[in-house]
Amino acid sequence: MTTTAEPPRSPDPGPVERETVPRPSQDEDPADTFEQRKGTRWLEPRLLLQTAKQVAISGVLGQYNDKRELMGGISPGGYLDLGGAGTRDDDGNLWLDYVSDLGDSFEATYSVAALLSRPTLDLAPQEGEATTTRRGRLLVMGGDECYPAASVDEYENRLIGPYRAALPGKEPDAPFLQAVPGNHDWYDGLTAFMRTFCQRRWIGGWRTRQARSYFATRLSDRWWLWGIDIQFDTYLDEAQLAYFTEIARELQPGDAILLCTAKPSWVAATDEDCEAYATLDFLERTVIRPRGAGVRLALTGDRHHYSRYEAADLAQRITAGGGGAYLSATHHLPTSIQVPPPTSRARSKSPSVRYTQGAVYPTPEDSRRLRWGILRLPFTTPAFAGLLGGIYAVLAVALGAALREPARGLPADLRAVDAALRDAGWARLAGGLADSILALLLGLVVVGGAIAFTQDMGRWRGRTVGLLHGLAHLALAVSVIRLAVTLTAEVLAVPAPWSLALVVLLVFVGGGILAAELVAWYLLLADRARLNVNELFAGQAIPDRRNFLRLRLEPDETLTVFPVGLPRVPRGWERRPDWRAGERERFQPADGQLHPFLIEPPIRIPRTPPATGAATSRTDEAHRMDEAQRMDEAHRMDEALPGGMA
The missing domain is CATH 3.60.21.10 (Metallo-dependent phosphatases)
Known part of the structure; x- marks a missing residue:
């Protein structure tokens, strides 16, 4: 009973x-x-x-x-x-x-x-x-x-x-x-x-x-x-x-x-x-x-x-x-x-x-x-790649605006931004992070977000790993921007200002995929230090077992x-x-x-x-x-x- x-x-x-x-x-x-x-x-x-x-x-x-x-x-x-x-x-x-x-x-x-x-x-x-x-x-x-x-x-x-x-x-x-x-x-x-x-x-x-x-x-x-x-x-x-x-x-x-x-x-x-x-x-x-x-x-x-x-x-x-x-x-x-x-x-x-x-x-x-399944992250969670790609694309425009010569009118301004990106090398682009308030704020958001993402952020080890992860994203963003400019200006020879639009699109798509892949590799490496283990598997959403x-x-x-x-x-x-x-x-x-x-x-x-x-x-x-x-x-x-x- x-x-x-x-x-x-x-x-x-x-x-x-x-x-x-x-x-x-x-x-x-x-x-x-x-x-x-x-x-x-x-x-x-x-x-x-x-x-x-x-x-x-x-x-x-x-x-x-x-x-x-x-x-x-x-x-x-x-x-x-x-x-x-x-x-x-x-x-x-x-x-x-x-x-x-x-x-x-x-x-x-x-x-x-x-x-x-x-x-x-x-x-x-x-x-x-x-x-x-x-x-x-x-x-x-x-x-x-x-x-x-x-x-x-x-x-x-x-x-x-x-x-x-x-x-x-x-x-x-x-x-x-x-x-x-x-x-x-x-x-x-x-x-x-x-x-x-x-x-x-x-x-x-x-x-x-x-x-x-x-x-x-x-x-x-x-x-x-x-x-x-x-x-x-x-x-x-x-x-x-x-x-x-x-x-x-x-x-x-x-x-x-x-x-x-x-x-x-x-x-x-x-x-x-x-x-x-x-x-x-x-x-x-x-x-x-x-x-x-x-x-x-x-x-x-x-x-x-x-x-x-x-x-x-x-x-x-x-x-x-x-x-x-x-x-x-x-x-x-x-x-x-x-x-x-x-x-x-x-x-x-x-x-x-x-x-x-x-x-x-x-x-x-x-x-x-x-663990290795996390490398599919850009394709299993495209919205995450889109978020990172959007940040990279805004950063590209902000860097071009900071490095451009003054111009009058929107068309001239866009050409100036395009020209600034064409003429800037990797080092000049990296230096531009400090020349623009918007670029600086975005850089701080990227680094701060990487530190906050680290599971052990309350300790020096977690903060250090998070800082390195954030700096890696900034380096990747600058590299993607430089490669996109080279492809549009030198390989495809797209005229301005259309080349700027293509640069932004390439940075958004390619940068988003590479940025999400960077996060995946970070999770793989952090796992060896027992950091972000939960995120490593949560990011895959494995339904089996x-x-x-x-x-x-x-x-x-x-x-x-x-x-x-x-x-x-x-x-x-x-x-x-x-x-x-x-x-x-x-x-x-x-x-x-x-x-x-x-x-x-x-x-x-x-x-x-x-x-x-x-x-x-x-x-x-x-x-x-x-x-x-x-x-x-x-x-x-x-x-x-x-x-x-x-």
């Missing part, structure tokens, strides 16, 4: 509640309810400006208008209870699905949605026997459900529409859906997210079940699923902390937590910010461990690849952000991590635990090979993770001619089939750390703490808590 319980849980959780939102119509064609969107091209000028504006606005407003604080007035709805017999298969297993970083291109998003909609999937490693997996009774979306930024229309076209087309929702015992928000969901202040996931709506054939942007679900007597909202990688707000503290009253010593968060803080704490893990550590240290429970598996997305880290006690930290967004690199992932990192300056923190890297997808070798997770909770409380990979996304989808209303998978691939596989053999996670054979993740002091001491600490915490739910 599946119920929505209100903690503390009573012996009889009550009947299954009635639906308050009507089921989707079985007669409408899901293909007609949304617009198929192309993948986001992150280096398009319009999107760059739009994203910068949204990040700035959401960052400022998020400090003063945190929606999570306002959620304190919304009843949290207790927790979803999947511990009943009606949620299990014939073998007594409870199945779950996890997908993250979806809602981008239709082709990639629908490919994953189609696989998630299938009642069973036979999966095998690239070498090995196949295992039959089942569709989850619960689908968890792990963050960034919509790109490039959340809005009602984008959710409908990039997420809800494709998932509705994959599973229209005719099944009487439909699976549930819960979601945690990522940074892209927060760009509108979480408004569209709350409307989509927190009002008991249907997303295709999945039923949403949460009242706030965070949730808890009881999977069995000893396993729990917690989904937390860290906003823009910030603290846990008071209402959220009170909610999980109240839920923790249900925990017993030895219980296991499957924790879902929106960012792989365990990796970020190693290579970016030593304090990035502080929020997760605080939750585990102050809320979970005092009850004698532990986080046995943490899942996240944010980085659009698959990577797994394992502790000596078989606890796992998994990133699975392959639901539809552009592919992320794996060749810079650390081979081991320590969390909390020893370098953390937090006054109170847990002892560090070492995790070693398991499988990653794509492989580091494949990831390095994929998808991933998601299937999880099986067995009767003996062992949790098994099946990491599913999809090597290639079909590039064309067409409506199935034999499709009937209510059937799954409205679309079929026009150029092949979906070929999912197991990225690595299934990962078995025991509910508690092994008693022998491996050191556990806790300190020696925690090992010596017996059951009575833990329960005494939990009892004292209960007495200090408020009586009701926040």
Whole structure:
């Protein structure tokens, strides 16, 4: 039986509640309810400006208008209870699905949605026997459900529409859906997210079940699923902390937590910010461990690849952000991590635990090979090349105007500009950058933009690399202008003032292509210094190498993770001619089939750390703490808590 319980849980959780939102119509064609969107091209000028504006606005407003604080007035709805017999298969297993970083291109998003909609999937490693997996009774979306930024229309076209087309929702015992928000969901202040996931709506054939942007679900007597909202990688707000503290009253010593968060803080704490893990550590240290429970598996997305880290006690930290967004690199992932990192300056923190890297997808070798695809940047993102070409063309006119002899009238002035460019050598053109206010301003914009583009601009290394990148653009611009003048005046012998128009056109087209290619080479070289790695892959928008997770909770409380990979996304989808209303998978691939596989053999996670054979993740002091001491600490915490739910 599946119920929505209100903690503390009573012996009889009550009947299954009635639906308050009507089921989707079985007669409408899901293909007609949304617009198929192309993948986001992150280096398009319009999107760059739009994203910068949204990040700035959401960052400022998020400090003063945190929606999570306002959620304190919304009843949290207790927790979803999947511990009943009606949620299990014939073998007594409870199945779950996890997908993250979806809602981008239709082709990639629908490919994953189609696989998630299938009642069973036979999966095998690239070498090995196949295992039959089942569709989850619960689908968890792990963050960034919509790109490039959340809005009602984008959710409908990039997420809800494709998932509705994959599973229209005719099944009487439909699976549930819960979601945690990522940074892209927060760009509108979480408004569209709350409307989509927190009002008991249907997303295709999945039923949403949460009242706030965070949730808890009881999977069995000893396993729990917690989904937390860290906003823009910030603290846990008071209402959220009170909610999980109240839920923790249900925990017993030895219980296991499957924790879902929106960012792989365990990796970020190693290579970016030593304090990035502080929020997760605080939750585990102050809320979970005092009850004698532990986080046995943490899942996240944010980085659009698959990577797994394992502790000596078989606890796992998994990133699975392959639901539809552009592919992320794996060749810079650390081979081991320590969390909390020893370098953390937090006054109170847990002892560090070492995790070693398991499988990653794509492989580091494949990831390095994929880097070279950025050299197609001028042709895959022509608007970016057009922006740079426009800057180069304006710079050409500004230099000619600065070097020309005074003339009267527009025709004479244009001839003077043309003559100045013909007579100026490379050195004179370069010197002209300081002779014109417009040329000087453009030069400063180019150099400043290159510095700002550098991911590590806050440090001397990043500023130096950015400065060199900007100076390279100025040198390239002057060279392109000189070559264009030589071609028009000496090779083609075009008379003035038409030669000036041709120079500007050549600089715009040729300069734009070469400038975009220069950015591509910069990204390739910067990657060696671990700079702009995200931009290197975001600029390519690779739709392939998808991933998601299937999880099986067995009767003996062992949790098994099946990491599913999809090597290639079909590039064309067409409506199935034999499709009937209510059937799954409205679309079929026009150029092949979906070929999912197991990225690595299934990962078995025991509910508690092994008693022998491996050191556990806790300190020696925690090992010596017996059951009575833990329960005494939990009892004292209960007495200090408020009586009701926040």
